[in-house]
Amino acid sequence: MRKLFKFLKPYMFFTIIAPVFMLVEVAMDLMQPMLMSRIIDVGVKNSDKAYIIWMSILMCVCAVVGIIGGVGNMYFSTKAGYGFAKDLRSAVYKKIQAFSFANVDNFKTGSLITRTTNDVTQIQNAFTSCIRMLVRSPFLCIGGIVSVLMISPKLSLVVLAAVPFLVILIVFLLKKGRVLFSTMQEKLDRVNTVMQESLSGIRVIKAFARSDHENKKFKKANGDLTDSSMKAMRMMSYAFPLVGLIMNVTMILMYLFGGKMVFSGSLTPGEIMAFSNYITQILMSLTMSSFTLMFLSRAGVSFRRVNEVLETKSDIADGENKSLTITRGEVExxxxxxxxxxxxxxxxxxxxxxxxxPGETVAILGATGSGKSTLINLIPRLYDATSGSVLIDGTDVREYTLDNLRGGIGYALQENVLFTGTIEENLRWGDENASKEKISKIADNAQAAPFVEKLDKQYDTALGQRGVNLSGGQKQRLCIARALMKNPKILILDDSTSAVDLATEAKIQSALRSVFSDMTVFIVAQRISSVMDADKILVMENGRIIDMGTHAELTKRSSVYKEIVSSQLGEEAAKG
Structure with missing residues (x-):
């Protein structure tokens, strides 16, 4: 709860003033039955028309003031609730952005989406409900009990007899609800995960004609969610008739004993009517408390899930030396x-x-699963080495702040990720303040300019989600351009030209050698043509570097390298 208080602080005024307005509404509600009692027992009994009119006006004033209190409470509680939820959601999102790949893998993407959206909404609804009902219900209940005791302590025993039954019901609902709501949120995680995977891989699903399979998978996840939701709702649906039964039995007993007291003269008709209204208020307040507590039970599950995200420490701890930056690009x-x-x-x-x-180009070759991508992922600290250390410019990468470290590294990932927006907006990820001239020049170096400038809107062309309106090779060239926009000291190309034709790839490499000659470049590739001109070629197998050298050196001594060359370029090329 201490964590929640931090997010409530900016909205503390609204959080305090909202219950004050609710207390005004409660006070007006408690006055109404007593005023009605006076109309019957004094005005009607004595045929005093002026008194009836005066009491009616007073009741109208109370009703208006009560409405103002209710509206004020609603306004301020909503303002506090939405602001609190906005800040909490932002904090969760910011925390997720700081997660390492391992942290994200641990939670799963679908679960993180649920926690950021649905779980935060559940907490928001419970918070808003608390400001309203957990103020209204207790005070209305206490005020009602005091009022019935003032009217008839003897008849009040009927009300007090009903309270234990309601308390038992509330405790049962809370215990049962916590388990059911926890299961429900987990099932919602699964639905979001299946949905997210399906939308991300929709083209693969269609290409393999797997729509029926995915529909069945979603149907099962959705069915599980429906079943768990129905169990929770069934429990709540049982609560309404039980509460209604307790209320009706209480009212019957009240009228039975109260009627006898009216006939005996110990109660007036107005008092029995007021007593009836107060009993209704007491029982309704207890009922609303029970359902508010159920919402709190569900919100408690959601808060635990959100708190898991907020409390999780990233596996990649940020460095503390803010003055450290990459200046040369030496990597060890x-x-x-x-x-x-x-x-x-x-x-x-x-x-x-x-x-x-600094300035060297290193190519990495090897079979799938040999550790090529994993090796270069350690440079920008997408993962940390389990043992040993990675150094840049002689300093352990763990000493750099993540912003300074990654700010000096350009990275074109294996997966070509582009975002919804224009081509220019995507390129500006590398340099938000870049001039049009720089964007055009870098795009030309990455061989993206030739196709971009043929588009109707050129760099203002809108991209679909993940760049779906571009070919694989076009996306790769834009990703390389985006990495170059940073003017990095270290450039990592992880199989980033696999969809680019050989002629275009040669032009990209030529630009890297001439225009970006002082840049340290790591190239992970499958094609020999992509790595032949590298200063060093690493041959990896089963997580080890089994050989290292230039193309000429490796064709003479490395059987693995010669086998790769032979399979792609023929035996003559393998002989050097």
Missing amino acids: FRNVSFSYPGQAGEPVLRDISLTVK
């Missing part, structure tokens, strides 16, 4: 080994030692 791997979190068996990388001088 010193006895580096790496295993993915929770992975059993052999490490993905084992005893990697390597030094790359």
Whole structure:
């Protein structure tokens, strides 16, 4: 709860003033039955028309003041609730942005979406409900009990006899509800995960004609959510008749004993009517308290889930030396080994030692699963080495702040991720303040300009989600351009030209050698043509560097490298 208080602080005025307005509404509600009692017992009994009119006017004033109190409470509680939820949602999103890949994998994307949206909304609804009902219900109940005791302590025993039954019902609902709501949120996680995977892979699903399979998978997840929701709603639906039964039995007993007291002269007709209204207020307030507490029970589950995100420490701790920046681009791997979190068996990388001088181009070759991408992911700290250390300019990467470290590294990922917006907006991810001339020049170096400038709106062309209106090669060239926009000291190209034709790839490499000659470049590739001109070529196998050298050196001594060259370029090329 202390964490929640932090998000409430900016809205404390609204949080305090809203219950004050609710107390005004409660006070007016408690006055109404007593005023009506006076109309019957004094005005009607004595045929005093002026008194009846005066009391009626007073009741109207109370009603208007009560409405003002209710509206004021609604306004301020809503303002506090929405503001609080906005800040909480932003904090959760910001925390997720700071997560490492391992943290995201641990929670799963669908669950993080649910926690950021639905769970925060549940907390918001419960908070708003608390400001209203957890103020209204207790005070209305206490005020009602005091009022019935003032009217007839003897008849009040009927009300007090009903309270234990309602309390037992409330406790049962809370215990049962916590389990059911927890299950319901987990099922909602699953629905969001299936939905997110389906939308992300919609083209693959259609290409493999797997729509029926995905429909069945979603139908099962949706059915599980419906079943768990129905169990929770069924429990709530049982509550309404039970509460109604308790209320009706209480009212019957009240009229039975109250009627006898009226005939005996110990109660007036006006008092029995007021007593009836107060009993209704007491029982309704207890009922509303029970349902508010059920909402709180569900919100408690949601808060636990949101708090799990907020309390999770990123596996990648930010460095503290804000003055450290990448100045030269020298990279050293010193006895580096790496295993993915929770992975059993052999490490993905084992005893990697390597030094790359500023301005060198290093290519990495190897079979799928040999550890190529994992190795370069350690440079910008997408993961941290399990043992050993990665150094840039002689300093352990863990000492840099993440912003300074990643700000000096350009990265074109294996997956070509572009965002909804224009081409220019996507390129400006690398440099928000870049001039039009710089954008055009960098796009030309990445061989993106030739196709962009043929488009009707050129750099103002809107991209669909993930750049769906571009070809694979076009997306790769834009991703390379985006990485170059940062003017990085280190550039990482992770299989970033696999969809680009050989002629275009040669032009990109030529630009890297001439225009960006002082940049340290890491190239992960499958094609020999992509790496032949590199200063160093690393050949990886089972998480180790089994050989290293230039193309000419490796064709002479590395059987693995020669086999790759032979398979792609023929045996003559493999002989050098």
